Amino acid sequence: MILHTLNRAPDSAAFRDCLRFLTADDALLLLGDGIYAALKDSSSSEELAVTGASLYVLEADASAAGIVNLLGNDVTLVDFAKFVELTEHFPRQQAWH
Numbered sequence: 764m765i766l767h768t769l770n771r772a773p774d775s776a777a778f779r780d781c782l783r784f785l786t787a788d789d790a791l792l793l794l795g796d797g798i799y800a801a802l803k804d805s806s807s808s809e810e811l812a813v814t815g816a817s818l819y820v821l822e823a824d825a826s827a828a829g830i831v832n833l834l835g836n837d838v839t840l841v842d843f844a845k846f847v848e849l850t851e852h853f854p855r856q857q858a859w860h
Contacts, residue, residue: 764788766853767816770795770860773807777859784857787815790849792841794821797859798828803835812837821846 767789771777778800785791791811793801800807801820811818812835822840825831831840841849850856 764853764855765790766849766856767791768856768858769793769797769800770858772796773800773805778807781857781859782810782814785811785814785816789814790817790819790853792819792821792846792849794824798824798830798834801825801834801838802830803833808835808837819845819849 767781767785769777769781769791778797781791798820800811801818802808818835818838819841820834820838822831822842825834825840834840
């Protein structure tokens with residue numbers, strides 16, 4: 764069980780590397796430019812769905828980018844307090860940047 768955080772766009776090497784290691788027991792929190800990987804019907808969101816990992820998006824970043832209503836249905840928006848809860852729930856974290 765790992766909490767992965769990704770702050771790079773879906774066309775980055777960090778996104779590809781992250782995909783290789785995500786499992787169904789993991790969670791992925793998208794922040795910064797990483798939020799674009801969760802856009803509904805995008806190839807990146809489809810690739811993430813196949814992993815079976817729980818998907819989260821930092822709401823502040825999605826709101827700032829104006830894409831809250833464009834995210835896939837399988838994504839959970841989280842605030843900073845929930846971000847902290849996720850770090851407490853997952854004993855290991857991996858940052859991709």
